[in-house]
Amino acid sequence: MTPEDRMRKLGSTREGTPSEAEWTAFAAKAHLSVTRRRMAAAIGGLVTCLVVVAGAYAVTGNPVGDQQSPGPAGSPTQTASPSPDAPSTEAEPSPESDPTVAVQQWFFQGEQMTVFYEEVPQTETPATMAMRYLLAGQPQSAGAQTYIPNGVDLLDLSIKDGIATVDLSSEFEEANLGSSFAGAHIAQVTYTLTQYPTVDGVIFEIEGERVGTKDRPFGSHGLVMEKPQTRAEWDSLLAPIVVESPYPGQTVDWTFDLFGIANVYEATVSWTISDAEGNIVKEGFSTATCGSGCWGTFEDRISIERQVDTELVLEVFQASAEDGSPMSVVQIPLNFVE
Amino acid sequence: MRLTDRDEEFRAFYFSHAPRLRGIALLMTGDPSRAEELAQEALLKAYRAWPRIRRDDPGPYIRSTLVNLCRNDYRRRLLERKRAAHAPEAVGADDAKVVEAMRVADALRALPPIRKAVIVLRYYEDLPEAEIARILDRPLNTVKSDIRRALQTLRLLLQEGAANR
Numbered sequence: 001m002t003p004e005d006r007m008r009k010l011g012s013t014r015e016g017t018p019s020e021a022e023w024t025a026f027a028a029k030a031h032l033s034v035t036r037r038r039m040a041a042a043i044g045g046l047v048t049c050l051v052v053v054a055g056a057y058a059v060t061g062n063p064v065g066d067q068q069s070p071g072p073a074g075s076p077t078q079t080a081s082p083s084p085d086a087p088s089t090e091a092e093p094s095p096e097s098d099p100t101v102a103v104q105q106w107f108f109q110g111e112q113m114t115v116f117y118e119e120v121p122q123t124e125t126p127a128t129m130a131m132r133y134l135l136a137g138q139p140q141s142a143g144a145q146t147y148i149p150n151g152v153d154l155l156d157l158s159i160k161d162g163i164a165t166v167d168l169s170s171e172f173e174e175a176n177l178g179s180s181f182a183g184a185h186i187a188q189v190t191y192t193l194t195q196y197p198t199v200d201g202v203i204f205e206i207e208g209e210r211v212g213t214k215d216r217p218f219g220s221h222g223l224v225m226e227k228p229q230t231r232a233e234w235d236s237l238l239a240p241i242v243v244e245s246p247y248p249g250q251t252v253d254w255t256f257d258l259f260g261i262a263n264v265y266e267a268t269v270s271w272t273i274s275d276a277e278g279n280i281v282k283e284g285f286s287t288a289t290c291g292s293g294c295w296g297t298f299e300d301r302i303s304i305e306r307q308v309d310t311e312l313v314l315e316v317f318q319a320s321a322e323d324g325s326p327m328s329v330v331q332i333p334l335n336f337v338e
Numbered sequence: 339m340r341l342t343d344r345d346e347e348f349r350a351f352y353f354s355h356a357p358r359l360r361g362i363a364l365l366m367t368g369d370p371s372r373a374e375e376l377a378q379e380a381l382l383k384a385y386r387a388w389p390r391i392r393r394d395d396p397g398p399y400i401r402s403t404l405v406n407l408c409r410n411d412y413r414r415r416l417l418e419r420k421r422a423a424h425a426p427e428a429v430g431a432d433d434a435k436v437v438e439a440m441r442v443a444d445a446l447r448a449l450p451p452i453r454k455a456v457i458v459l460r461y462y463e464d465l466p467e468a469e470i471a472r473i474l475d476r477p478l479n480t481v482k483s484d485i486r487r488a489l490q491t492l493r494l495l496l497q498e499g500a501a502n503r
Contacts, residue, residue: 003445003446003492003496004461004489004492007442010365011361011461011462011463015357015361016357017353023349026378026382029382030382033382033385034386310450333413338480
């Protein structure tokens with residue numbers, strides 16, 4: 001019997017009906033997921049208002065209603081408990097149409113900071129959205145860790161002349177980090193906000209007060225950050241290779257741009273594209289602007305022939321100085337247009 | 339709308355759709371426990387979107403959602419498989435139908451996920467091509483060629499399998 005006949009047969013037999021118990025369990029889970037989203041929407045609304053007051057429109061984006069965000073891990077202080085009849089703000093993005101935007105979030109993987117992406121519905125100014133996802137601290141990707149304490153609220157965010165001023169609740173300062181990770185949470189926020197071209201540096205405030213000055217050092221390590229924090233200040237925490245584009249799961253054309261940050265041997269960043277079986281479809285390398293001990297950016301335009309299989313994996317790595325074996329490998333599954 | 343009203347409406351949808359969705363996910367993934375999770379996730383999404391989707395036929399919405407979830411899952415698995423050679427789990431499936439679905443899923447493994455989705459919707463779900471095009475947001479002619487090519491691949495594999503025996 002052919003596979004299609006077997007499928008037909010499977011499809012035409014009646015399935016067992018779910019039990020009442022299954023439904024009850026499902027309904028409980030479903031209620032929870034709706035209420036959580038409503039909470040998140042309520043909190044999101046609050047943050048949006050503050051941001052609107054501050055006039056942070058420097059980053060393009062349309063702050064519209066219909067907020068949606070992941071349930072923030074720790075915002076237990078918010079007492080807004082919307083009635084079950086609140087207007088349905090939990091609308092799910094329809095599978096195809098609603099505009100989504102990929103947001104960078106910088107987290108740690110082991111001892112090194114790297115970038116993670118989340119495709120989220122575009123609901124408000126991108127920088128605010130990125131901060132909210134970062135503070136929620138629950139990246140969907142496995143293995144990501146955050147040094148931002150639980151329950152930090154975004155009180156305000158404004159962007160002017162390339163400088164973002166971010167006001168966070170006091171929990172942010174209470175991070176208990178070892179000396180080698182002092183400021184790891186500052187680095188996460190700095191990288192996350194500087195993903196936008198309109199932001200070069202970040203100034204930190206805690207509960208409305210500028211911190212990191214000589215008179216008011218920041219946190220238990222007494223960090224002084226007189227100047228706005230930029231990416232360069234925190235690059236020592238980065239993984240040897242960080243790929244900013246493309247991101248995992250992205251749909252790309254058969255010609256696409258690769259770029260990122262690296263500190264690799266002889267500034268040489270290698271890449272391969274392979275299929276599900278591990279066969280290499282194409283390989284190449286790019287030279288970073290700096291290497292062997294300093295951080296540089298790299299970019300390459302990759303062009304491959306159209307394949308039958310449109311789901312391929314891009315791997316970016318450095319060849320070890322000793323035997324040329326791949327090191328610091330970054331894997332990015334891609335979806336090519338059909 | 340109140341959650342209690344939503345429950346009342348969604349309940350019928352749940353009972354009529356949950357097993358079908360599990361069946362689709364099982365054919366797409368070949369893994370009963372993941373199929374269960376993916377179907378559940380699609381149902382949760384539909385539940386949350388209910389006030390918006392209830393007026394039209396929610397069937398296409400949830401199928402489209404489920405197929406997207408399965409494709410994302412496939413991508414994630416692609417990575418895992420590269421990290422550690424991952425043998426398909428031989429779960430203690432005692433239901434003959436589940437076993438058969440797993441076998442068919444195994445035969446479908448050679449197909450890219452989108453073609454897999456097309457022929458599962460075509461033959462398991464018995465949907466017309468135009469409906470599949472709508473669900474997957476794919477041109478009708480592409481769907482037709484998807485079906486043709488998928489069947490070609492499967493025939494070829496069957497022949498090879500027979501020749502090797």
